Amino acid sequence: MPMLRSSQTENAKDSDGFTEECVTHLDALYGVACRLTRNPTEAEDLVQDALVKAMRARHQFLVGTNLKAWLFRILTNTFINKYRRGGLERTLFEGPDADPLADGWVSASTMRQLRDPEQIALLPIVEGEVGRALDALPTEFKLAVILCDVEEFSYEEIAEIMSCPIGTVMSRLHRGRKLLQRSLYEHALAMGIVKAEPRVGTAEPGAAAAPADLAAYRARKRAAV
Amino acid sequence: MTRSVAENLTCKDSRLLEAYLDGELDAAGVIDIEAHLSGGSDAEGRSQACDVCQERLALQRATRQSLKRVVRTASLEALQSGASGRDAFRARALTAMMAEQGRQTNVSSIARAQVPAADGRFHWRTLVPIASAAALALFWGAASRGPLTALRQQWPDARGSAGMQAGMGDDLLADLLHEHSNPMPPQWTDPSDVRALDQYIGVPVRPARFERNGASLVGARVLPVHQQRAAMLQYVIGHGPSQRRLSVFVYDPSKIQISALGLSPRAVGTSEVRVGQESGYSVAVTQNGGVGYAVASDLGTDQSAQVAALANDGE
Numbered sequence A: 001m002p003m004l005r006s007s008q009t010e011n012a013k014d015s016d017g018f019t020e021e022c023v024t025h026l027d028a029l030y031g032v033a034c035r036l037t038r039n040p041t042e043a044e045d046l047v048q049d050a051l052v053k054a055m056r057a058r059h060q061f062l063v064g065t066n067l068k069a070w071l072f073r074i075l076t077n078t079f080i081n082k083y084r085r086g087g088l089e090r091t092l093f094e095g096p097d098a099d100p101l102a103d104g105w106v107s108a109s110t111m112r113q114l115r116d117p118e119q120i121a122l123l124p125i126v127e128g129e130v131g132r133a134l135d136a137l138p139t140e141f142k143l144a145v146i147l148c149d150v151e152e153f154s155y156e157e158i159a160e161i162m163s164c165p166i167g168t169v170m171s172r173l174h175r176g177r178k179l180l181q182r183s184l185y186e187h188a189l190a191m192g193i194v195k196a197e198p199r200v201g202t203a204e205p206g207a208a209a210a211p212a213d214l215a216a217y218r219a220r221k222r223a224a225v
Numbered sequence B: 001m002t003r004s005v006a007e008n009l010t011c012k013d014s015r016l017l018e019a020y021l022d023g024e025l026d027a028a029g030v031i032d033i034e035a036h037l038s039g040g041s042d043a044e045g046r047s048q049a050c051d052v053c054q055e056r057l058a059l060q061r062a063t064r065q066s067l068k069r070v071v072r073t074a075s076l077e078a079l080q081s082g083a084s085g086r087d088a089f090r091a092r093a094l095t096a097m098m099a100e101q102g103r104q105t106n107v108s109s110i111a112r113a114q115v116p117a118a119d120g121r122f123h124w125r126t127l128v129p130i131a132s133a134a135a136l137a138l139f140w141g142a143a144s145r146g147p148l149t150a151l152r153q154q155w156p157d158a159r160g161s162a163g164m165q166a167g168m169g170d171d172l173l174a175d176l177l178h179e180h181s182n183p184m185p186p187q188w189t190d191p192s193d194v195r196a197l198d199q200y201i202g203v204p205v206r207p208a209r210f211e212r213n214g215a216s217l218v219g220a221r222v223l224p225v226h227q228q229r230a231a232m233l234q235y236v237i238g239h240g241p242s243q244r245r246l247s248v249f250v251y252d253p254s255k256i257q258i259s260a261l262g263l264s265p266r267a268v269g270t271s272e273v274r275v276g277q278e279s280g281y282s283v284a285v286t287q288n289g290g291v292g293y294a295v296a297s298d299l300g301t302d303q304s305a306q307v308a309a310l311a312n313d314g315e
Helices: A015-024 A026-037 A040-056 A067-083 A108-114 A117-136 A139-150 A155-162 A166-191 A213-224 B005-012 B015-021 B027-038 B051-080 B085-105 B107-114 B131-143 B169-181 B191-195 B301-312
Strands: B215-225 B228-237 B244-251 B264-268 B271-278 B281-288 B291-297
Touching (some): A015 A026, A040 A067, A117 A139, A166 B051, B015 B027, B169 B244, B169 B281, B215 B244, B244 B301, B281 B301
Antiparallel strands (some): B244 B291, B271 B281
């Protein structure tokens, strides 16, 4: 983890530059904090806490490495420590059999309708739904999706930020995106933007499960233990 | 039907497609995927074109664009409609960081901030201008001996340090407002005489700095404030019946402290200004380079804040 190795020689003198550079990432940090806390005021506090911690730990930051990723790691840890004492969830969802969202759940034509330029008038509605669906995601999926799709971090950087293996990043991204698209599809279906269709592709028992059924799935898993 | 590795992986599990979209595939993987998508031939000359994967990719790209807009726009809107606004949040975050740095550096720097010396004071002057807000709050925080980590109270309650400084609390602000609302005639009207007031109050007085936005200097007086002295610069804005008066109080903040209690923070450009309204007048308080400024006027709080922010413009 090169970005966490400490370098006492190089960074000690550059205090002012460090502070300024941290602040250039303020909007990005705040955007993610808003989605994590779902509360603008708490998001401000979270970002501020994270920046103060970064200041306190700045001797651990290796100059020349990715400051933004380092700050996001601190933000994530601060969030977990503050709101999620148990850490990010990483058990049930990530097992090999935990995928109720097999690929191939909608046809190419439905996918085309979901993003069709003819539906451009519906964009605000769709984006409102994207926001809601994002908020509804489990935190670890939401974070992976935002770090990748919005902040454009690499898998490796996301793995460092979320303190997990790259494989876990890919799996969280995949599931997060699938859940998001399923929400969008179901919303579009409810609004009559797309037509219901017989499910194509794999027909495993969980494939038809809506996100709401994940809770039932987890309950079953828990009961089985 | 022939199936390549890419087709197998992509159509059954879009993870590979996602890795392609995320720019995480190596060159060979990219070639495979692109062949699969575009209907080109793979290494063994088989032709493919996968509609479903093309649509998956397109949908994923569209979703990504929506996500970007949603996350960025929503947070920016939240920030701008927040209590203090985006600039103030930046200033607050910087303030908190500077405070943390100050706490780390050593205690003596805080002690120094309490009685700023002429030499090397405000080493943060070299920072971008926005940092002045941070330095300011560090300075005020230190002067009040308030806990620097109490981030929501960067501007201390001056009453908490009663006896340490002249001019405690809100009554000083009330005094200044009284001077503004019942002004004595100026003692000096020549700008060079006004500039020379620095010898009485111990900090530079630069009347021209506030002569913008149509304000013109009428004159100045020295104002005794609790065994200390402040300069009161008097300006008018506009002509005739719409003419408004404006007073700028210039003082040494290590001797005179104005409580920011009841005033709300506001970012004007890169300056942090505390604004409020009292008895029908607006007040704006700020600090720059170890000099305190308080603006009292018959104008709105916005305009007073703008005038106060002029204190932070270089000459």
